[in-house]
Amino acid sequence: MKPLHFTVNGKAVVTRVAPRTxxxxxxxxxxxxxxxxxGCEHGVCGACTLEVDGAPARSCLTLAITCEGAKVRTIxxxxxxxxxxxxxxxxxxxxxxQCGYCTPGMLVTARDIVIRLPxxxxxxxxxELAGNLCRCTGYVGIVRAIASVIAARNSAAGGR
Amino acid sequence: MSTTTPSAKxxxxxxxxxxxxxxxxxxRGRAEFVANMRMVGMQEVxxxxxxxxxxxxxxxxxxxxAADRVFTMDDLxxxxxxxxxxxxxxxxxxxxxxxARDKVRxxxxxxxMCIAATRAEAEDLAERVExxxxxxxxxxxxxxxxxPGAPLVHEHWxxxxxxxxxxxxxxxxxxxxxxxxVTRRVRTARQSMAPIEGRGVxxxxxxxxxxxxxxxxxxxxxxxxxxxxxxxxxxxxRIRVVAPDVGGGFGYKGxxxxxxxxxxxxxxxxxxxxxxxxxxxxxxxxxxxxxxHHYDITGYADESxxxxxxxxxxxxDSGAYSSYPFSACLEAAQVSSILPGPYVMERYRxxxxxxxxxxxxxxxxxxxxxxxxCFALELVLDAIARKAGREPHExxxxxxxxxxxxxxxxxTRKYFDSGDYPECLRRAVAALDIPKWREQQKxxxxxxxxxxxxxxxxxxxxxxxxxxxxxxxxxxxxGHEQCQARLTPDGMLELRIGAHSHGQGLETTLAQVAHxxxxxxxxxxxxxxxxxxxxxxxxxxxxxRCMVMSGGAVASACKVIxxxxxxxxxxxxxxxxxxxxxxxxxxxVAGTDHALxxxxxxxxxxxxxxxxxxxxxxxxLEATSGYKTTQDTGxxxxxxxxxxxxxxxxxxxxEILDYVIVEDGGTLVNPMIVDGQVYGGAAQGIxxxxxxxxxxxxxxxxxxxxxxxxxxxxxxEVPAIRLEHMETPSPLSVxxxxxxxxxxxxxxxxxxxxxxxxxxxxxxxxxTESPITPRRVLAAIAAAKRGAS
Numbered sequence: 034m035k036p037l038h039f040t041v042n043g044k045a046v047v048t049r050v051a052p053r054t055x056x057x058x059x060x061x062x063x064x065x066x067x068x069x070x071x072g073c074e075h076g077v078c079g080a081c082t083l084e085v086d087g088a089p090a091r092s093c094l095t096l097a098i099t100c101e102g103a104k105v106r107t108i109x110x111x112x113x114x115x116x117x118x119x120x121x122x123x124x125x126x127x128x129x130x131q132c133g134y135c136t137p138g139m140l141v142t143a144r145d146i147v148i149r150l151p152x153x154x155x156x157x158x159x160x161e162l163a164g165n166l167c168r169c170t171g172y173v174g175i176v177r178a179i180a181s182v183i184a185a186r187n188s189a190a191g192g193r
Numbered sequence: 194m195s196t197t198t199p200s201a202k203x204x205x206x207x208x209x210x211x212x213x214x215x216x217x218x219x220x221r222g223r224a225e226f227v228a229n230m231r232m233v234g235m236q237e238v239x240x241x242x243x244x245x246x247x248x249x250x251x252x253x254x255x256x257x258x259a260a261d262r263v264f265t266m267d268d269l270x271x272x273x274x275x276x277x278x279x280x281x282x283x284x285x286x287x288x289x290x291x292x293a294r295d296k297v298r299x300x301x302x303x304x305x306m307c308i309a310a311t312r313a314e315a316e317d318l319a320e321r322v323e324x325x326x327x328x329x330x331x332x333x334x335x336x337x338x339x340x341p342g343a344p345l346v347h348e349h350w351x352x353x354x355x356x357x358x359x360x361x362x363x364x365x366x367x368x369x370x371x372x373x374x375v376t377r378r379v380r381t382a383r384q385s386m387a388p389i390e391g392r393g394v395x396x397x398x399x400x401x402x403x404x405x406x407x408x409x410x411x412x413x414x415x416x417x418x419x420x421x422x423x424x425x426x427x428x429x430x431r432i433r434v435v436a437p438d439v440g441g442g443f444g445y446k447g448x449x450x451x452x453x454x455x456x457x458x459x460x461x462x463x464x465x466x467x468x469x470x471x472x473x474x475x476x477x478x479x480x481x482x483x484x485x486h487h488y489d490i491t492g493y494a495d496e497s498x499x500x501x502x503x504x505x506x507x508x509x510d511s512g513a514y515s516s517y518p519f520s521a522c523l524e525a526a527q528v529s530s531i532l533p534g535p536y537v538m539e540r541y542r543x544x545x546x547x548x549x550x551x552x553x554x555x556x557x558x559x560x561x562x563x564x565x566x567c568f569a570l571e572l573v574l575d576a577i578a579r580k581a582g583r584e585p586h587e588x589x590x591x592x593x594x595x596x597x598x599x600x601x602x603x604x605t606r607k608y609f610d611s612g613d614y615p616e617c618l619r620r621a622v623a624a625l626d627i628p629k630w631r632e633q634q635k636x637x638x639x640x641x642x643x644x645x646x647x648x649x650x651x652x653x654x655x656x657x658x659x660x661x662x663x664x665x666x667x668x669x670x671x672g673h674e675q676c677q678a679r680l681t682p683d684g685m686l687e688l689r690i691g692a693h694s695h696g697q698g699l700e701t702t703l704a705q706v707a708h709x710x711x712x713x714x715x716x717x718x719x720x721x722x723x724x725x726x727x728x729x730x731x732x733x734x735x736x737x738r739c740m741v742m743s744g745g746a747v748a749s750a751c752k753v754i755x756x757x758x759x760x761x762x763x764x765x766x767x768x769x770x771x772x773x774x775x776x777x778x779x780x781x782v783a784g785t786d787h788a789l790x791x792x793x794x795x796x797x798x799x800x801x802x803x804x805x806x807x808x809x810x811x812x813x814l815e816a817t818s819g820y821k822t823t824q825d826t827g828x829x830x831x832x833x834x835x836x837x838x839x840x841x842x843x844x845x846x847x848e849i850l851d852y853v854i855v856e857d858g859g860t861l862v863n864p865m866i867v868d869g870q871v872y873g874g875a876a877q878g879i880x881x882x883x884x885x886x887x888x889x890x891x892x893x894x895x896x897x898x899x900x901x902x903x904x905x906x907x908x909x910e911v912p913a914i915r916l917e918h919m920e921t922p923s924p925l926s927v928x929x930x931x932x933x934x935x936x937x938x939x940x941x942x943x944x945x946x947x948x949x950x951x952x953x954x955x956x957x958x959x960x961t962e963s964p965i966t967p968r969r970v971l972a973a974i975a976a977a978k979r980g981a982s
Contacts (some may be wrong), residue, residue, distance in 0.1 A: 053313065062311070067229035068222020072389045073473040077900035080389055125216040128869045132696030133219025134226065134390040137773045146271070154589030155913065158352030162908035166900070167439050168389050169331040171868055171876035171937075 039065070042110030050097045057081045057092035058152045060107060065112045068108035068137050072166070079165035082138035083107045116144050119185065123178035131169035139183035143179045151187060155165050155180060195492040197861040197920050202776055202826060204605035206709035207928045209864045213701040214715065215694070216244040224438040227393035227410050228470045235395070238456060241305040241322045242479055245892030246333070246551035247346070248326035253305055255460025258892025263322055266292040269458050273424050273815050277517035280666015282520060284356045287347040289514040291424065291451035291458075291552070297326065298346055298513035300895055301479020304596060306455050307939075308467060312840055314978075327880045333489060333893040335510035346549045346647050355415040355511055355547040356522040360529050360605065364493070364544045371493035375576040379569040380753050380962040381942070382886035386558050388695075390440020391471035391620040394453050395458035407457050408435045412447040413518075415691050416669055418725045419450030420517050421457055427560025429906035432457075443877070444483065444558040447735045449517040477903050478895045481887035483558035485510035486528070487566035490765050491496035492573040493540075498588035502540035503570070505532055511547040512554040518669035519557050522547040525580035527562040528666065530605045534570050534832060535614050535652040541604045551893040557691040557735070559638070559874060560939040563651055564881060571943035575950060585947065586622045586648050586835075590615050593650070600924070609652060610828040610931075612857050612921045618650055620917060621833035621943035623690065630851075632672075634952070640854055642839040649943035650833045655737030655932015658825030660800055670737070673728035673819035673845045676746035677791065678707070680814035682799040684716045684778075686711065686788040688750070690743045691731025693723040697934065698866045699739055703747045704848040705862055709928070710751035712776040713791060729831035737932025740801035740862055741828055745820035745927045751814035761798060764806035767973070769952045820927075826925040828931035833857035834875075834940035842974060845967030847883060847949055849912045854940075859931035867933055868916055874937020875914055880906040882942040886964050957981060 034049040050059055057073075060066045060083075069092055072080030083092050084106040111117035123129070130136045139162075142181050146153060147162045153161065158179050159172070167175060169176060178193040197208035205211055218224050241253075255263040266272075271768040274288030293304045305322050309315040310617035337343055338353035346353050368374075395408040405427070411417050414434040422429045438444060452469055459467045471480075487508040515521035529543040529910045558564075574592070578585040593600045596613035603609060627646055634644040642765040654661075662670045677689040686707055694700060699722065704715035722728055730744075757774055762780040763770040766787060774783045781788035797804050798814050822828070837850040854871060861867045884904040897903035922929025942963045948957050949970070958977045962969060 058313075061229070064233075066222075067226075068224075070226065070390065071228070073900045075899050075901070076904075078389060078473075112221065121220040121490040124220060125212050128213070128865045130216060130219055131698070131869055131873060132388070132390065132439065132441040133215070133224055134388070136219050137222045140220065143674070164907075165902075165908055166389060166445070166905050168387060168877070168905065169873045171872035171874075171910050171914065173872040173914065174869060176908065178741070 037098060037099055037101060037148065039102060051057055051190050052098050053094055054094065054097050056097045056100060059097040060092065070137060072135065075109045079142065080135050080138045082141045083125040083139040084141060089141050105114050108140060116147055119182045120144055120147065120178065123182045127178040127181065129170060129178040130175035135167045137167060139167065139175060144173050146179055147182050147186065151183060153183060197864060203709050203712065205715045206705055206861050207860060208522055209705055209863065211701055211705055211863055213698045214704060215698060215700045219411045220961060226390055226438050226440055227408055229393055230395055230408065230437065232397060232466040235466040236308040236310060237312040237315045238459070238467050239307050239312060239319045240303045241265065241307065241319045242323060242475065243293065243300055243302045243304055244295060244301050245326050245328055247329040247331045248297050248444060249329060250295055250304065250726035251325035251327055254323040254366060259318055259321065262308050262318060264291050264459065265306055266294040267543045271425065271426050272454060272458055275420065275424060275517050276677050277515040277520045277668055279356060279520045279522045281356055281358065281522060281526065285354065287514065289451065289455040290874040294397055294982065299551050300893065301553060303451055304520060304716065305618065312470065319356045326623050331893050332550045333889055333891050335485065335508045335550055338548040338550050339508065353549040355515060355549055356525065358529050358545045360527050360541060360543045362540045364504055364540050364542055365504050366960055367540050369494045370503055372496035372497065373494040373577050373580045374491060375573050375580065375695040376424035377489040377573055377576060377961050379490060379572060380486050381486045381489040381565045381568060382964055383552065384558065384881060384885045385477055385887055385903055386443045386445040386483055387476065388441030388443055388445055391473065391476050392446060392450060393470040394450065394456045395466060395468040396456040397466035398460045404431050404433055405457050405461055406433045406435065407453055408437060409453055410439045410446055412442045412693055412695060412735060413438045413732050414693060414725050416733055417453060420558055421461065423451060424454045427459055436693045437721045438630055438695065442695040442734065444556050444735065446595050447519070447557055447733065448860060449737060461563065473900060476549050476809055476897055478898050479724050479869040480553050481554040481895060482512060482556045484565060484881065487548055488762060490571045490573055491568050494577045496581065498577050498583055500536055500538045500592045502538055503532060505543045505544045507543065508548050508554060509555065510550050511553060513555040516554045516556055518667055518668045521555060523557055523665065523667065525557055528566055531563060532566050532570060533604050534567065535594055537594055537651055538604055552889065552938045557696050559877060560935045563653060563939045564878065564942060566650060567651045567939050568942045574947060576959065579954065589618055589648065590649060593618065605653065609829045610925050612831055613828065613919065614650065614831055617743050617855050617857060618648065618918055619798070619855050620834040621648065621835040624853040624855065624915060624917060625835040625837060625851060638839055642841050643952040644837060644839055645948040645950065646837050646949030647944045647946065647951055648833060648835045649751050649940040649941045649947060652829045653737065653932065653939060654827035654829055656737065656741035656822060657827030658821060660825050661827065669732050671732045673733060673821050674742035675819045676743065676747040676750040676816055677729055677817040678750035680754060680791060682795055684795040686716060687721055688747055689721045689728045690746060691728045691735045692739050693745045695734065698863065699737060699743065700739060702863050702866060703743060706747045707751050709746055711755055713778050718777065737934040740930050741822060742820065743931050744862065744930060745822065746818065748927045749820045750816050750818040753818050754814060757810055757812065757814055757816065758791065758794050760810055761794050761805060765789060765797060765804065813815045814856055824925055828859060828925055830856065830931040830933050830936055832936050832940060834944040836944050836948050838945060838948040840949055840953060842953065846967055847970065849945065852912050852914045855917045856936060857921050858933035859921060859923040859926070860929035861920060862928065862930055870934050871916055871937040872914055874935060876906055876911045877939055878938040878941025881963060882945040883964050884910065
């Protein structure tokens, strides 16, 4: 077990971790932040996507020990974030989730798309979602929800 | 867009596009999936699984320092094998031990279980367990399985077949008359249903209640309880099964799991909680368990393409064991009963085999046999149309059951309850604009790719009941569906049902039903489900049944509550019960503002009984009511799928250019949720059509073990599907709703294959195997060229 110091959802965490433990297991089993779901544990499905130092990351492929000093934000850490609030509203409005298992990872990716690519059209949104699998929705509602948040943000920016 | 709209007095009722009550916790990462739950003293379980498909199990050696943390079938005293027999004549029976005994019969079969504080440590332990396996000849293919002299998967049988079924008919006259005869060999790949959440079980024993609790990601908690009781040998009253939030099912979680039995036994043996969470490797290598069909099918038609008869030999690769409760033969037997699809014909013959192989036991996946059946039949119809020299949709229009024939009993005695099948197809064809694509086809795409169009149709039996299922004699026959409804003392409504939601949104749609009957705000309705301790019995969530059956049960129980509310309020308001209306969360004397809220009525019943009439119904504000459709032959939703594809004849790649669905789900309780079901099903159907395949080698070793090689469709593979609704109410259900959950997944392989074949028709290419991978496209083109030269 090795010492680890990092920040999770704005709170300092000091713990000890086995070198082989991935970030998702540490968050879920030790810190009891279970909003980050595991789908494949080999970096394909994207269900475990969260934010490390402001960028989306696969927590199943991220060894916890490599997060020394990092700022990690999980789905539980976005409750005060206005972009995430808009996305949550849009996901519900456009029925962008059914079982909801892929949803936390999908939302973290969606938020990254919205912030990084304000000009993204439907085709680009779909490309950007290629690393997040959903088995329920056929992606229709997800793409619409993200597009609607981009459009609303652009229209708010244009009106300023 | 749909045309079902809620009434002015019931704005959140049937037809309302209501946002889902379940969304908030899912969007904020506060859902409670099995893997999110942990208990004090809990240990994790990892299984030792067979690396061989067929072998004698000679010995299992436990590490000496951890022998008390490893368990084999020999340790599981009192545990019986899973037995899922069918009552159909000729069914060959074989039990499945939850941990292998004497033999292993597929890769991934559990041999031993290991416990430790963490899953990683349990897996470390599992790696130290030594297993002696003596390889046996492997049955890797369903046709090989049926050959004389094939090695036997179950040695006490005479043949590798759970069941053979026959629908016989005399085709002599048809054979003489048929101007067109088309014979095709059709094959569909084995798939993994692959919900993003795998299976998971958490079990513990409550010594106060003398009760085993098994929390499982299941679609059918009451069936699991029954099965656990049979296999563990304890009374059902001593078992509680809870399904928490479940991350997708699609049929994958409609089963009594060997792991549920193992963990149930462990929890009772050890006295502390145990948990097992399936990982993706276990799922893909040990549980690719659906869809694998083989057809030798002949269609007979007159010169115009009018179908005279179908003649089919169909084989389903049913795997090594018979799964509980649906059995190993549901799939193949269903093939013979639904192969005729929505079409009319004079004669029909079908012979099926449920072949037994060294692969994981088959489970019914969304659409069950319909996806394979639709693929085989629709390919044949297109081939007939080509021979007749006509547009495939024109041939179909003449072969479909016509609107004025409804309701219609077809050649296999299926009762199609309502609808206009030809109109559905006409709308899909119009929406796709086939003439536009035919023009494009002539000049190809600017990048040189070929263009093709394809259509496919099906009808989907949903919510079928006792009369359909008892004949199978399987461990589960659905009867009445029940709901317990209760107004709480503060006037909220609790609904308890035995089915379970794993993405379908029942917390929302059943609240809409309650609103429709009682006028109560859906926000004040709570659905309690998925827990055998507190809900009425149900066979669970499968067969596109919940909106019809649970919806009917909720309506029925709410009507009883409405009557009781009227009766109590009649005394309090000094008005006739018949003059009272329920709306806006109140009970009101019609045409006046003289009213009581439901809260006031409930408060009186529970807290101020001195104000009640002397002869008040002692049943109070709680009622359990059962429901069946007016006849239990099932609602028949139906749909036409039409698509245009681009085919690269050099690379073999297929791209969907446009995809249209016109479907009829009867009255839509929540059109937004129905759309979601259709879109999501179609995405899975596109996976079946183009991407998803679990290949096996000749030793029945699965050749895909990650989601990088078992390819699920992503956002770039699924197009922006265009969806239209027809809404012919079912005469059999309470609001006219029809089961709709599976339909989207049925037709895409057929529609896409027909479009690909249309694109390649001038090369003489016809692909009859799914998924339509680039390799298969190029092989078919090469074969056609060889044949032509």
